[in-house]
Amino acid sequence: MTVLYLEDFTPGQRFAGGTRIRIESERAKAFAAEFDPQPFHLDEGAASVSIFRGLAASGWHTAAVTMRLLVETEFQPAGGIVGAGFEELRWPTPVRPGDELRVEGEVLEVRPSKSRPEQGVVKMRTSTFNQWGEAVQVSVGNLIVQRRPS
Amino acid sequence: MTVLYLEDFTPGQRFAGGTRIRIESERAKAFAAEFDPQPFHLDEGAASVSIFRGLAASGWHTAAVTMRLLVETEFQPAGGIVGAGFEELRWPTPVRPGDELRVEGEVLEVRPSKSRPEQGVVKMRTSTFNQWGEAVQVSVGNLIVQRRPS
Numbered sequence: 027m028t029v030l031y032l033e034d035f036t037p038g039q040r041f042a043g044g045t046r047i048r049i050e051s052e053r054a055k056a057f058a059a060e061f062d063p064q065p066f067h068l069d070e071g072a073a074s075v076s077i078f079r080g081l082a083a084s085g086w087h088t089a090a091v092t093m094r095l096l097v098e099t100e101f102q103p104a105g106g107i108v109g110a111g112f113e114e115l116r117w118p119t120p121v122r123p124g125d126e127l128r129v130e131g132e133v134l135e136v137r138p139s140k141s142r143p144e145q146g147v148v149k150m151r152t153s154t155f156n157q158w159g160e161a162v163q164v165s166v167g168n169l170i171v172q173r174r175p176s
Numbered sequence: 177m178t179v180l181y182l183e184d185f186t187p188g189q190r191f192a193g194g195t196r197i198r199i200e201s202e203r204a205k206a207f208a209a210e211f212d213p214q215p216f217h218l219d220e221g222a223a224s225v226s227i228f229r230g231l232a233a234s235g236w237h238t239a240a241v242t243m244r245l246l247v248e249t250e251f252q253p254a255g256g257i258v259g260a261g262f263e264e265l266r267w268p269t270p271v272r273p274g275d276e277l278r279v280e281g282e283v284l285e286v287r288p289s290k291s292r293p294e295q296g297v298v299k300m301r302t303s304t305f306n307q308w309g310e311a312v313q314v315s316v317g318n319l320i321v322q323r324r325p326s
């Protein structure tokens with residue numbers, strides 16, 4: 027796996043992960059019990075009459091799984107994947123138990139830092155898809171990436 | 177606990193949670209091993225020479241714990257806390273093992289939906305603080321909230 031520096035990124039670059047992660051019902055409920063204990067994430071009956079019309083994984087579970095998928099792609103910045111923050115994060119489609127998720131990314135912008143000459147920022151859109159090709163999460167985030175040592 | 181409808185929210189309202197959650201080292205490492213397996217989240221030695229200069233919890237762990245803290249506040253919209261999406265999500269300060277986190281929120285905007293008369297959107301800033309009062313996460317998100325049945 028090649029480690030990438032800021033100079034290796036250009037807007038328009040895309041990458042896709044080969045890994046798929048299946049969201050198991052029991053894991054989704056356990057994640058929700060620990061972090062997002064709301065009826066529509068915990069219980070099929072309560073979920074069926076909620077806004078989700080059926081059990082849905084917590085969006086934070088989807089976000090966490092997306093991070094895992096991202097770590098397993100060829101997108102490997104020197105110093106690791108370090109998020110400075112997101113300007114967009116949304117969940118267009120609920121994640122259901124049994125869904126298999128995969129991730130795709132696109133570089134939107136590359137900016138050297140003015141105050142820190144050894145690093146810069148890569149703005150990236152990351153999209154997470156289910157097995158039907160529906161986007162279940164879309165985010166636009168800024169990652170801190172090291173410049174190539176001179 | 178009173179259930180709140182869209183009509184119960186006004187810009188400027190603030191709420192704070194009484195709950196604190198302590199981030200234990202083993203839980204932070206286990207979360208990272210499952211969802212964000214990067215050296216600075218897994219191993220003290222590797223973390224000490226990383227951008228974080230010491231073990232840091234995954235930002236997604238902080239986000240998930242923030243959701244748990246939010247569920248335990250008096251902020252209880254009818255239909256649950258359902259995020260339509262975020263316009264901002266950032267982690268200004270790393271979360272360290274042993275940190276105790278708490279949450280505060282502020283309503284920024286309240287908008288009835290044009291296309292769905294039974295619901296609306298509450299834009300809210302949520303800030304997560306450590307035991308030193310430093311913000312470890314700040315987010316601005318849009319929540320789907322039901323209107324009071326007429």
